[in-house]
Amino acid sequence: MARHGLLIDYEYCTGCHTCEVACKQEHNYPVGKWGIKVNEIVLETFDKITIDYIPFPTDLCNLCVQRTKEGIPPACVKHCQAGCMMYGPVKELVKTMEKKPKTVLFAPR
Amino acid sequence: MNKDQEGEKIVRTTVWSPGAGCHGGCGVKLHVKNGRLVKVEGDENHPWNQGRLCPRVLALTQYVYHPDRLLYPMKRAGERGEGKWTRISWDEAFDTIEKKLKEIRDQFGAESVLFCQGTGRDIGGPISFLAYAYGSPNWVQLGLAGQSCYTPRLAAMFATQGDYAVLDAGQFYEKRYDAPEWTPPKCIIVWANNPVPTCPDAFHGHWVVECMKRGAKVITVDTRTTWMASRSEIHLQIRPGTDGALALAMAHVIINEKLYDKEFVENWTFGFDELKERVQEYTPERVSAITWAPKEKIINAARLYAKSKPASIHWGLPVDQCPEGTTVAQAIAHLWCLTGNLDIPGGEVIARPAFGVTTYPFSSHELTALYGEEFVKKLTGKRIGAKVYPMVANFRGWAQPDMAVDQILTGDPYPIKAAWIQTTNILGGQAADTRKHYEALKKLDFNVVVDTFHNPTSMAVADIVLPAATFPEKESFRSWWAPLSVVVPAIKVGECKSDWEINLELARRFNPGAIRYKSVKELINDRLKPAGVTFDELAAEGSWMMPPEGHSSKPYRRYEKGLLRADGKPGFNTPTGKVEFWSKKYEEWDLDPLPYYDEPPESEVRTPELLKEYPLVMATGRRSSVYFHSEHRMIPWMREIDPDPIVEINTKTAADLGIGDGEWVYVENRRGRIKRKAKVTPTIHPKVVMVPHGWWYPETDGREPNLFGIWDINCNQLIPTGTQSRSGFGGGAYKTTLCRVRKLEKER
Numbered sequence: 001m002a003r004h005g006l007l008i009d010y011e012y013c014t015g016c017h018t019c020e021v022a023c024k025q026e027h028n029y030p031v032g033k034w035g036i037k038v039n040e041i042v043l044e045t046f047d048k049i050t051i052d053y054i055p056f057p058t059d060l061c062n063l064c065v066q067r068t069k070e071g072i073p074p075a076c077v078k079h080c081q082a083g084c085m086m087y088g089p090v091k092e093l094v095k096t097m098e099k100k101p102k103t104v105l106f107a108p109r
Numbered sequence: 110m111n112k113d114q115e116g117e118k119i120v121r122t123t124v125w126s127p128g129a130g131c132h133g134g135c136g137v138k139l140h141v142k143n144g145r146l147v148k149v150e151g152d153e154n155h156p157w158n159q160g161r162l163c164p165r166v167l168a169l170t171q172y173v174y175h176p177d178r179l180l181y182p183m184k185r186a187g188e189r190g191e192g193k194w195t196r197i198s199w200d201e202a203f204d205t206i207e208k209k210l211k212e213i214r215d216q217f218g219a220e221s222v223l224f225c226q227g228t229g230r231d232i233g234g235p236i237s238f239l240a241y242a243y244g245s246p247n248w249v250q251l252g253l254a255g256q257s258c259y260t261p262r263l264a265a266m267f268a269t270q271g272d273y274a275v276l277d278a279g280q281f282y283e284k285r286y287d288a289p290e291w292t293p294p295k296c297i298i299v300w301a302n303n304p305v306p307t308c309p310d311a312f313h314g315h316w317v318v319e320c321m322k323r324g325a326k327v328i329t330v331d332t333r334t335t336w337m338a339s340r341s342e343i344h345l346q347i348r349p350g351t352d353g354a355l356a357l358a359m360a361h362v363i364i365n366e367k368l369y370d371k372e373f374v375e376n377w378t379f380g381f382d383e384l385k386e387r388v389q390e391y392t393p394e395r396v397s398a399i400t401w402a403p404k405e406k407i408i409n410a411a412r413l414y415a416k417s418k419p420a421s422i423h424w425g426l427p428v429d430q431c432p433e434g435t436t437v438a439q440a441i442a443h444l445w446c447l448t449g450n451l452d453i454p455g456g457e458v459i460a461r462p463a464f465g466v467t468t469y470p471f472s473s474h475e476l477t478a479l480y481g482e483e484f485v486k487k488l489t490g491k492r493i494g495a496k497v498y499p500m501v502a503n504f505r506g507w508a509q510p511d512m513a514v515d516q517i518l519t520g521d522p523y524p525i526k527a528a529w530i531q532t533t534n535i536l537g538g539q540a541a542d543t544r545k546h547y548e549a550l551k552k553l554d555f556n557v558v559v560d561t562f563h564n565p566t567s568m569a570v571a572d573i574v575l576p577a578a579t580f581p582e583k584e585s586f587r588s589w590w591a592p593l594s595v596v597v598p599a600i601k602v603g604e605c606k607s608d609w610e611i612n613l614e615l616a617r618r619f620n621p622g623a624i625r626y627k628s629v630k631e632l633i634n635d636r637l638k639p640a641g642v643t644f645d646e647l648a649a650e651g652s653w654m655m656p657p658e659g660h661s662s663k664p665y666r667r668y669e670k671g672l673l674r675a676d677g678k679p680g681f682n683t684p685t686g687k688v689e690f691w692s693k694k695y696e697e698w699d700l701d702p703l704p705y706y707d708e709p710p711e712s713e714v715r716t717p718e719l720l721k722e723y724p725l726v727m728a729t730g731r732r733s734s735v736y737f738h739s740e741h742r743m744i745p746w747m748r749e750i751d752p753d754p755i756v757e758i759n760t761k762t763a764a765d766l767g768i769g770d771g772e773w774v775y776v777e778n779r780r781g782r783i784k785r786k787a788k789v790t791p792t793i794h795p796k797v798v799m800v801p802h803g804w805w806y807p808e809t810d811g812r813e814p815n816l817f818g819i820w821d822i823n824c825n826q827l828i829p830t831g832t833q834s835r836s837g838f839g840g841g842a843y844k845t846t847l848c849r850v851r852k853l854e855k856e857r
């Protein structure tokens with residue numbers, strides 16, 4: 001199967017933590033185990049303070065095969081409150097990336 | 110996902126209160142296996158959240174099946190605060206409560222019992238229903254100084270516009286952002302709110318993000334640099350509590366530069382000339398000095414907002430907690446009327462309960478419709494605060510909280526004997542001057558607490574504890590704007606009962622003649638009548654329904670169509686039929702009919718001497734994505750994300766004080782001292798610290814004197830009562846109290 005991945009539009013990622021908990025519920029991960037972890041980047045190096053969030057899929061991320069094989073989006077993608085995550089073949093996601101700045105593509109496996 | 114295998118069923122329902130905690134509205138699919146909730150998924154067919162969910166609902170299984178949940182009724186076995194409880198049956202619980210409260214009613218009158226709730230959720234319906242069945246006018250958010258949560262804004266909108274309005278994110282349409290009737294706002298002022306972590310007042314925070322994706326430019330008014338502020342064209346980082354001055358300066362620019370909507374102002378408003386005169390004293394120069402916001406930014410913000418059409422304001426609770434909250438709300442609401450943004454697509458849409466169904470009274474008018482004029486009048490005569498504050502007498506039906514706690518202590522003008530405390534952790538949550546509320550509640554003869562977990566309040570003061578059901582366990586309904594929805598039960602946990610169930614049973618015992626409903630469903634079906642639908646029908650439809658075109662609860666431009674007034678004439682539901690910049694209602698209620706600015710009770714301007722000793726403004730109450738007020742600290746997946754009671758302190762301020770990130774500090778003023786963990790960050794204003802509220806440690810000893818650690822960490826101990834606005838509503842000093850911060854040598 002073609003490599004799949006997660007595309008994050010971090011212009012709109014609000015750092016709401018939904019992806020983290022959606023993943024925990026889906027995989028029943030206990031405290032301390034994360035399939036995805038949200039990182040906060042606060043910088044004062046510009047003329048204003050910038051705040052960005054980037055969720056990072058860990059080695060535990062299986063891209064929710066148990067869902068996607070049934071045609072259901074990964075738990076994080078489906079529940080993301082900002083609707084800023086996409087799942088699909090890397091080849092397709094790259095096309096979106098060409099058009100949309102402030103995006104990051106993860107191919108965890 | 111195995112949908113129908115192994116006896117797994119999926120129940121579509123609406124989220125509201127216990128479990129998520131919040132103001133609700135989301136559609137969810139509860140996966141239930143062998144009678145047990147195993148998973149929660151967002152309902153992609155629900156217009157509110159379109160499949161998305163917040164962390165709290167995604168952790169619902171940890172809440173519902175938490176080992177510490179209250180599962181059966183209990184009575185106190187030892188002294189109050191000893192933490193000794195005996196399990197009792199529901200019959201015994203109901204019999205005891207009936208007997209005790211009837212005795213009190215016979216001896217002291219029904220008004221001597223307070224019916225206390227927390228923030229306005231599903232509870233408003235059942236608790237007001239119970240209070241009125243019992244005969245008490247004293248329905249109150251006890252502890253919430255100035256009733257400073259939405260009520261002031263509601264009152265201001267009701268008085269000046271005759272209706273309530275909210276940012277229009279297409280929420281009245283099934284198709285939402287794709288609805289042809291809707292257009293996105295071109296500009297949004299996010300005023301004193303952080304829409305990311307929570308969903309205030311029947312508004313899903315991330316709707317703002319959807320508008321941003323569709324081109325909305327954002328102006329943020331916030332003392333913190335939030336994510337939203339970092340994505341804004343203009344960030345007005347103002348001094349807490351000065352929002353009223355800012356609004357008046359913006360009105361100054363909009364009026365003097367003739368940026369207002371002449372057609373709308375001419376045809377649909379009253380008192381423009383008086384407002385014009387009033388705002389002259391609020392020049393951007395002067396207001397810049399008051400608010401700390403640069404003059405140019407104030408002017409630019411006013412221009413950007415006024416020149417964008419449609420434009421909208423999304424405001425938050427800090428508006429209510431400004432000094433003179435009701436007049437601050439009035440000033441901000443005038444901005445969307447000056448610019449003609451009221452009830453147009455992408456503006457401020459008039460929000461009415463879907464189909465006119467009433468879950469709980471938002472105004473005296475609805476109160477009267479539910480309970481009859483005579484009865485309401487009689488009750489109002491005795492309501493705490495109604496004699497002093499005409500707005501308290503004439504808007505909604507709340508007793509005045511600051512006066513209520515004083516009355517418990519003084520017995521003047523009549524004694525208070527008992528408290529029915531439902532869905533509110535007063536001592537770990539909203540109560541300003543925590544110690545005063547602790548002493549007051551201890552003084553009462555009889556206290557009942559209805560909740561999902563033991564908390565500092567139940568431990569300290571309860572005589573009887575009743576276990577409340579979470580939303581997946583209960584039948585309820587919701588018409589907080591749109592859609593009309595029902596909460597559908599899917600599981601049963603312990604002996605928990607819903608607030609409606611508990612209160613209906615007791616209401617029948619207190620007032621057997623008047624209460625005719627035999628079941629909660631019967632009550633709900635009765636209330637749903639204006640929509641011509643039953644609970645079961647709505648449940649079968651996926652739990653929700655939007656009002657149709659032409660109904661007065663459906664937008665837009667209803668003032669042109671004669672859909673807002675009882676007489677069917679075009680115009681607004683106000684005394685003049687127009688939006689009143691100069692408010693006849695405020696005049697009738699002995700208030701200044703025009704908006705003005707007043708300083709916080711403690712501030713660099715009002716109390717410069719105090720500032721020398723306590724140089725920082727303590728703003729409390731920033732929201733967390735994983736908590737709802739004082740809830741969820743015991744939920745593992747939530748606590749992991751936001752583990753400690755912090756204080757946000759600016760990088761430079763911290764350096765001056767020798768405080769490093771992660772170090773424990775004291776936050777203190779003349780009222781007391783709490784411990785917090787410093788979060789050193791450039792995102793908070795150097796002269797302000799942010800102290801999140803609602804903190805207690807459920808993992809520590811709940812008995813006296815520890816009470817889950819509240820005396821160590823609850824910031825509301827530092828906040829006074831008695832700072833309410835001249836109207837009686839608004840002005841709780843939760844964001845404006847002065848403090849100092851110093852390093853704690855030893856760790857907690």
Ligand code: SF4
Pocket residue numbers: 022023024026035036057058060061062063064074075076077
């Ligand atoms: S794709 Fe699935 S496994 Fe990966 S982070 Fe998202 S929810 Fe977790």
Ligand code: SF4
Pocket residue numbers: 008012013014015016017018019020038053055079080081082083084085
């Ligand atoms: S759910 Fe979406 S918006 Fe929220 S933190 Fe994760 S990626 Fe960001």
